[in-house]
Amino acid sequence: MYGPKHYTETDREKILEFIATHPFATLIVNDKERSYATQIPVMLDERDNTLYLQGHVSRHTDHYPILADSTEVLLMFTGAHCYVSAGWYAERGQASTWNYMTVQARGSIHLFDEHESLELLKELTHYYEDGQDHPELLENMPEEYVAANVKAIAGFEITVTSLDATFKLSQNRTDESYKRIVEHLMNSGDIDSISIAGELIQRRPELFEK
Numbered sequence: 001m002y003g004p005k006h007y008t009e010t011d012r013e014k015i016l017e018f019i020a021t022h023p024f025a026t027l028i029v030n031d032k033e034r035s036y037a038t039q040i041p042v043m044l045d046e047r048d049n050t051l052y053l054q055g056h057v058s059r060h061t062d063h064y065p066i067l068a069d070s071t072e073v074l075l076m077f078t079g080a081h082c083y084v085s086a087g088w089y090a091e092r093g094q095a096s097t098w099n100y101m102t103v104q105a106r107g108s109i110h111l112f113d114e115h116e117s118l119e120l121l122k123e124l125t126h127y128y129e130d131g132q133d134h135p136e137l138l139e140n141m142p143e144e145y146v147a148a149n150v151k152a153i154a155g156f157e158i159t160v161t162s163l164d165a166t167f168k169l170s171q172n173r174t175d176e177s178y179k180r181i182v183e184h185l186m187n188s189g190d191i192d193s194i195s196i197a198g199e200l201i202q203r204r205p206e207l208f209e210k
Helices: 012-021 063-068 114-129 143-150 175-186 191-208
Strands: 024-030 035-041 043-047 050-058 073-084 097-111 153-168
Touching: 012 043, 012 073, 012 097, 012 153, 024 050, 024 063, 035 050, 035 063, 043 114, 050 063, 050 097, 050 114, 063 097, 063 153, 073 175, 073 191, 097 191, 114 143, 114 153, 175 191
Parallel strands: none
Antiparallel strands: 024 035, 024 073, 043 050, 050 153, 073 097, 097 153
16 A cells, blocks of 8 residues: 555554544455455454454355455555645645545454354444444344344454554645645535544644654
């Protein structure tokens, strides 16, 4: 992935926080002829200093049989992104760019059997429903409904072997340009631009006030 040193995030806690905040990932796998991608929510689990990512896919897709035969997969997590005009810089004669945050996780995948998939669904449901005012938990659903639906999916667990994070947030600009970029993004009215501006504001002290 694109990762010049000044854009590469190496703080593991920040990377894991980003994954947890943006759990709707793109699962990518390749066979000899083509690539397959599916967007799915995943859940973080860390055991014995090893990171695992858990989720499920539908068995009724062309993606599923390829996953069953795969040894390595790629998960892409993306956050806010926005255009940055060179007209905002204090310096002239330089190119415009795009700011964004993304994490790539590679690892080996293990597909669950029906019982393991059911247990995973219970965990996922609690993970997302426990904070709701009126949680709809799997164990409260009709048994026939659950049994029919669990047969249609395959849970999985990915043992993460590498994490690569690019948080491209104007770290290569001067302080004056940086402040101008923040001002323009904050005044844009665009949610993603304002989110990126917030990230810039948080990072400015470590870039320019050391």
